[in-house]
Each structure stands twice: as structure tokens, then as C-alpha cells.
Amino acid sequence: MFPHLILSFFFFFVLPGLLFFFLGHSSTGSKKKETGSASNISQPKVYPFIGSYLAVKSLGNRRIQWLSDVLKNSPSATFTLHSPLGRRNIFTGNPATVEYILKTRFSNYGKGITTTTILSDFLGTGIFNADGDKWKFQRQVASQEFNTKSLRKFVEQVVDAELSNRLLPILASAAAKQDQTLDFQDILQRFAFDNICKISFGFDPEYLTPSVERSRFARAFEEATEISSNRFREPLWLVWKLKRVLNIGSEKRLRMAVREVREFAKNIVREKKRELKEKESLESVDMLSRFLSSGHSNEDFVTDIVISFILAGKDTTSAALTWFFWLLSKNPRVEKEIVNEIMEKSEVPVYDEVKNMIYTHAALCESMRLYPPVPTDVKEAMGDDVLPDGTVVKKGMLVTYHVYAMGRLESIWGEDWAEFKPERWLEKVESGKWRFMGRDSFTYPVFQAGPRICLGKEMAFMQMKRMVAGVLRRFTVVPAVAQEVEPHYFSFLTSLMEGGFPVKIVQRVPSN
Numbered sequence: 001m002f003p004h005l006i007l008s009f010f011f012f013f014v015l016p017g018l019l020f021f022f023l024g025h026s027s028t029g030s031k032k033k034e035t036g037s038a039s040n041i042s043q044p045k046v047y048p049f050i051g052s053y054l055a056v057k058s059l060g061n062r063r064i065q066w067l068s069d070v071l072k073n074s075p076s077a078t079f080t081l082h083s084p085l086g087r088r089n090i091f092t093g094n095p096a097t098v099e100y101i102l103k104t105r106f107s108n109y110g111k112g113i114t115t116t117t118i119l120s121d122f123l124g125t126g127i128f129n130a131d132g133d134k135w136k137f138q139r140q141v142a143s144q145e146f147n148t149k150s151l152r153k154f155v156e157q158v159v160d161a162e163l164s165n166r167l168l169p170i171l172a173s174a175a176a177k178q179d180q181t182l183d184f185q186d187i188l189q190r191f192a193f194d195n196i197c198k199i200s201f202g203f204d205p206e207y208l209t210p211s212v213e214r215s216r217f218a219r220a221f222e223e224a225t226e227i228s229s230n231r232f233r234e235p236l237w238l239v240w241k242l243k244r245v246l247n248i249g250s251e252k253r254l255r256m257a258v259r260e261v262r263e264f265a266k267n268i269v270r271e272k273k274r275e276l277k278e279k280e281s282l283e284s285v286d287m288l289s290r291f292l293s294s295g296h297s298n299e300d301f302v303t304d305i306v307i308s309f310i311l312a313g314k315d316t317t318s319a320a321l322t323w324f325f326w327l328l329s330k331n332p333r334v335e336k337e338i339v340n341e342i343m344e345k346s347e348v349p350v351y352d353e354v355k356n357m358i359y360t361h362a363a364l365c366e367s368m369r370l371y372p373p374v375p376t377d378v379k380e381a382m383g384d385d386v387l388p389d390g391t392v393v394k395k396g397m398l399v400t401y402h403v404y405a406m407g408r409l410e411s412i413w414g415e416d417w418a419e420f421k422p423e424r425w426l427e428k429v430e431s432g433k434w435r436f437m438g439r440d441s442f443t444y445p446v447f448q449a450g451p452r453i454c455l456g457k458e459m460a461f462m463q464m465k466r467m468v469a470g471v472l473r474r475f476t477v478v479p480a481v482a483q484e485v486e487p488h489y490f491s492f493l494t495s496l497m498e499g500g501f502p503v504k505i506v507q508r509v510p511s512n
């Protein structure tokens, strides 16, 4: 009890006082600024003790755009942000540096203690939050889930079922009601959540079914994701750590949400283990069954793995598709090309047909270049180092590659970087067909790169292309917001369209 009182006193009286002195005081008169064009943005002022906290604080949720503008104006697209208490974070948009940290010196740049501490309440030691042997083992077993046979099954069973039994009927009903507005971002998130739960542990949360009340598991998962990612934004980490010790506010809600998620997942683990005992082998081929069948039955361990996978697949494809449909609505020429490609395939396209949707593939790459589902990704230096451009790194420093900024660099994409142009990923071959021209993963690290490159990349593309084919064959997705206003892009671990994506669904006229 006594230490709690001291902590409460510090938390409620001393800390606000200090913050008022350093922040409230010096920010007097400073107006909340919008980031302007990249040419106006220079490196922020650094003050003793608080570093560039004031500049960052005044940005609100425009931090990604601001950092991107600063990087555009920094030599070698790299700069060091001074955080409170002398902490330094390096940001880079330089492909050579990205290759250096993600591949050349892979062993020196891991998740590190900072990230793992922030995420461990939620993710434990799951693949997303592990380094070294713990990571290697999970990567090796999980890789088997992403072979062609599993991918085919995923597309032709899981995605097809979710599409034809749930998503398409919802859209058909909205189209019939003409004046109905849907939040397409929310729909896409629910669609992705159902799919990834089926793949990860063979459980269908029925999140997209309109009659089912939002599943408690899904809601708890959302809350745990949001609060965990907010810990990264806390300029003084002492604040969330104190709230955690005192079990108050967001930390109390996090504890409850995590308990709900883990208990739920553990029940499924127990059920599968019982099934395995009775049948000696599991019929299902979800990730959990694979881990259990290979003899790894520690409940906490497999629960951690399942939670990491759900997180990986939950909001990434939905973020990609939200911006993709918005970009299509502004680029009817591209939409027409995609629809032509879809109409060449069967009504229910099989795996190989989906794989061969080259133009759609290019359009998705292009959309994720401008609006990456994971806007930034942070690593921690395990030892002192010097980056290829001469930036000095000290042990424990955070080094972040800024995917959003990299998709907007003229030095990489040329003067027309702001244009949505799938053709920059394509070349026409003699037969008149398109051939896909990929970029190296260090220049386009949307799925990360090097030994930890996203395991679900192929699966994500198959899911997105199958979904796009199913939707655009029948419907047009029309934004119910002013076309000239660009929605705001921000992120909690993964990117989001602020305020959702309100749309109307219109039945497609065949000749369209």
C-alpha cells in the first residue's frame, strides 16, 4: 500500500508540475502547426532535458507526415530525433541504410528491450515480439503454413467462404438500399479479422456477420492493440509504467483486455489439445494445429504465437484495401483496367487465376507505396555502430525506417511520385500482356525486408486480390465524402483512415 501512495503522489502532483514547467511554460503562444510542403520543413529545435518534445507534441496525430517531410529535407534521408531525457531516435528513408539494418547487420538491430517491454503484456514472446532463438524457431515452424498448398486452401476455402457468405451479401443489401452508407474500413477490418482467426487457430469469430454482436474476443483484441501501441507514443514512458503499477486508466483497461484475449485463446488451445489426444492427429491445418502437432504444447507459448499472428494479419490487409478503394474512386482509368482484368477470369476465380491478376497486383503495390499499412518500423541497436551514411549509433538507440516517407521520395520514384500509377510496376511484353516488375525490398520495405521479411506477404496479396475480384465484379465503391479532401492517414501500429471510410455501394452495370 505504502509504495502505491508514494507513486500516486509522484504521479498526480510532482510529474504534472514538472511537465507544466517544461512543456506548458515553453509552449506558450505556440500555435498548433500543420505540416506544410516538404520544402518548409527543417529539423526541429532541441532543448536540454526535453529534446524536441515540444515540436513533436504540437503535431498531434500528424507525426508520420511531419517526419516524412523532415526526412525529405535531411541529408541522406536520415535524421536523429532528440527525445526527452537524452534519448535519441534515428529515422531513415535511405534504402542503403535500410538494407544495412535489416540484412547486413541484422544481428545488431532487433526488437530490443524497448519494444519487447512495451508489447510483452499483450504479445508475450510471440514471433512479433521475439529475437534470437525464440524468433528463429517460431519462424521455421510457421513458414510451413505459407506453402503453396496452404495458400491455395486459404484462398479457395477460407477467403471464398467469407466473401460469398458474408461480405458480398452485406454489400448487395447496401446496394439495394441505395441511400445506405457503410464504413468500409470497419467492414474490411472485420473481414480480415475473421480470415486471420481461421488461419491462426481454426476459430471463426463471425465478426463480419451483422446479426452477431461484436465478439468480445475481437473487441478485447482491438482494445489491447490500441492501448499497447499508444505506449510507444508516450514521450515519458514512466507515465504508462506508473499507470501499470497503479492499475489505473488505460493500463487497467489493457490488463482486462489482455486477460480476455488470452483466456479465450487458451480455451481454444485446450480444446485442440484434447482433440489431438483423442485422434492422434489434427484434421485442421491452422497454425495452432501445426505447432501442437509438432510437439509444442506449452499453453503460454502457443497462445503467444497465435496472438502475434492475429495481430500481423488483422489490420494490415484491411488498411491496404481501405486506401486502395479510395484511390480507385479517384482514378477511374485504373479501376477500369482492374475490372477488365477481373472480367477475363472465372466468376469465382481459382487460385491460379487470382495469382495471375498482374495489373491488380501492381495497383495494390502502388497503393501501399503511398499509404503503407505499416508506416514505420522500429529496431533497437544491440551494440555501437556507424550507419553507411556516417550516422553514429549507440547501443540501445532506436533506429526506425520510415516506409511512408520512402514511398514519397523523388530520389526513388521520380518527379511523379505523388501520382497513383500502377504502370510504374509493369512492362508490356510482346504478346501485349503485362509483366510485373518488382522493386527490391530495401527500396520498398512495405513488408519489411531481410531475414524477418513478412511471412504473410503472399497470403496477403492472394486475400486482397481475391477480395477485389469478388467486390469489383459486382459493385462500385463510391466514397460518401467530398472527393477533393484527402482523408487523414494516421496509425496505431498499422495505418488507419481517420474517421473511417464512409461509402455507398452501387451495383455495377456490366458494360461499365
Ligand code: HEM
Pocket: 127, 128, 139, 196, 199, 309, 312, 313, 314, 316, 317, 320, 373, 374, 377, 378, 445, 446, 447, 448, 451, 452, 453, 454, 455, 456, 457, 459, 460
Ligand atoms: C498488406 C498486408 C501486410 C503487410 C503490409 C505486412 C507487413 C509486415 C511488416 C512491415 C512486418 C515486419 C514487422 C516487424 O517486424 O516489426 C511483418 C511481419 C510479419 N507479418 Fe506481415 N504484413 C501483411 C500481412 C500479413 C499477413 C496476412 C500475415 C499472416 C497471415 C502476416 C504475417 C507476418 C508475420 C508472422 C510477421 C513476423 C515475421 C518475423 O518477425 O519473422 N503479415 N509484416
